[in-house]
Amino acid sequence: MMQLEKIRQEFPALGTQVYGKPLVYLDNAATSQRPLSVIRKWEELSTERNANLHRAVHRLADLATQEYEATRDAVRQYLNAASREEIIFTSGATASINLVAFSFGEAFVREGDEIIVCEAEHHSDIVPWQMLCERKGAVLKVLPVDDGGRIRLGALPALLTPRTRLLCVAHISNVLGLVNPIKEIVKICHSAGCPVLVDGSQGIVHERVDVAGLDCDFYVFSGHKVYAAPGTGVLYGRRELLSRMPPYMGGGEMIETVRWSGTTYAPLPQKFEAGTQNIAGTPTLRPALEMVKRLRDPEILAESNAIKSFMLNGLNKISGLRLYGEPSSPEEKIPLFSFSVEQAHHEDLALILDKMGIAVRSGQMCAEPLMDRFGVTGMLRVSFAPYNTLQEAEYFMQSLERAIKMLRG
C-alpha cells in the first residue's frame, strides 16, 4: 500500500475534489493524469531550455536538441526497437496513423489493393484507412470480433490475399479492454506477406511493449494517455518500410537540400518530422515512461489485479448489466469495463456518477462500428489506471448501485 500511496501523491490531480467530494478519476482510457516529474520537465524545458531544434549553434538550442534526441533514445530502448531512426515523434496516435496511411499508402497501395482493420478499432484507426482506400481505389476489409469481443483469429487467413497491403489492429481495444493476440496476428499476416500496424494507445499503458518481440511493423501511441504531455506521440516503424515511404508533410528540418530544381529529403527520422516539433512536450515522454516502469511495481500490480476481480465480480452481480469484452483468461483483460444496464441509460449513469465525484465515460467511445456490432447506442466505460485504488473501485461500485436504483425508481 505504501508504494501506491507514495506514487499517487506525485499526481497532483488525484488529490483534488469535485463538487466538494474527492475526485475518483476512472476515465483514464481517454487521458491519464500527469505526474510532477512530467509537469516539471515541461516547465524546465519552457524556462531553461527553450530553443528550436537542430537549427542553431547556441547553447540553448544544443540543450533542447539533446533533450529531444535523448527522448528518442529512451523511447527506442523502452520499445526495444532496433534503431533510433525507427522512432518518429508526432502529435499523437491519430497523427501517427494518418502519417502511415498517407506515406505508406503512397508507397505501397494501388487500386484494387486491400487494407484490413479490426471491427473493434477506434475511429482514429478506421477513418484514415477509409480515406486512403477512397484516394487509391483500394478495398477496406474488416477483421471481425466474436460476441465476447475477442478477435476471430480463425477468420483472418481467409481475409488475407496477395493484394492485402496492411492490417491495422489495436493492441488493446479502448472499449473492450481485451489484449489482442498481436504475436499470432503478426505471424499469420507475415506468412501472407502482409505487414501489421498496431494501435498501442491503450497497450502502452498496460502492457510491456516490445516491438521486436511482437514483430509488428508499426506501433503507434499518444503521450497523453501514458502520463506525458498532450500533443505528443510516437510512431515506431520498421526501417525497411519507413525508408521506402515518402514524407508526409514538407518543410522545416525534413529536407537535405531545397532547390528550385528539386528537393532532397533528410534521412530518417527527420524525414517525417516536418516543422517545429513539440519541443517542450515530447521530452516529457521520458519521465512518463519512467513512471510506467515504476507503476509496474509488484504491489501496485497486485492492487490492479484485485480491482479487476472485484469489478468483474461486482458487475456480474448487477441484474440487467451486460459487459462487453469477455476475456478467455484474466491476463487478457485490463481494468477497463464497458457495459450497458437495462433501464439505466449510460448518459444518466455518467451524469449521476459525476455528481458523486466519479469521472467515467459514456457514449460511443469513438467506436461507432463496434456499438453497431453490439446493437447499442452507447455504453458506460470505467477505465482504471495503475494508480487507482481498490478503495476507489469499491466506492465506484456502491455509487453505481445507488445510481441504478435511482434511475429504476
Place this chain on the structure above:
Amino acid sequence: MKSLQECQEEVVEDFSMYDEWLDKYEYLIDLGHRLEPFPEELKTDDRLIRGCQSRVWLDTRREDGRLFFRADSDAIITKGIISLLIGVYSGRTAAEIAADDFSFVERLGLRENLSPTRANGLASMIETIRRTAENLV
C-alpha cells in the same frame, strides 16, 4: 389555466427546494417516469431533436390554436428535463410561446450542471419548441 409566468415561477421554486444536485436529479427522474407514454409509432426521425447525446423525440399537436407537446427520451434525466419544459409550454398559444424568452431555464441552474454535450441538448430542445411556435404564429 395559470399564466406562463406563474407556471415558470412554480417550476423554479419546486426545483430550488433541493439543495443537493443528486436530489434534483432524483426529482427529474421522477418526472421522467411520470411523463405520459409516448406512442412508439411517433418515434420517427423527423421528430428527433438534433444535438442531443441521448435520443429525444418531440411531437407537436395543434388544437384550437394551442400547441400540445409530447416527448420521449431513452435517457430518463433528459426525459425529466423535457417534461419540465412541456409542463410549462404545452397548452399555450404559439404566440405566447414565441414571445417568451425562455430565461426561466437559466434560473434552474441546469445548464451549468449538465455536461457541455447535455447543455447543448437542452439548448436544442428549447430551440425546437421555440421554432415550432414561431413557425405557427
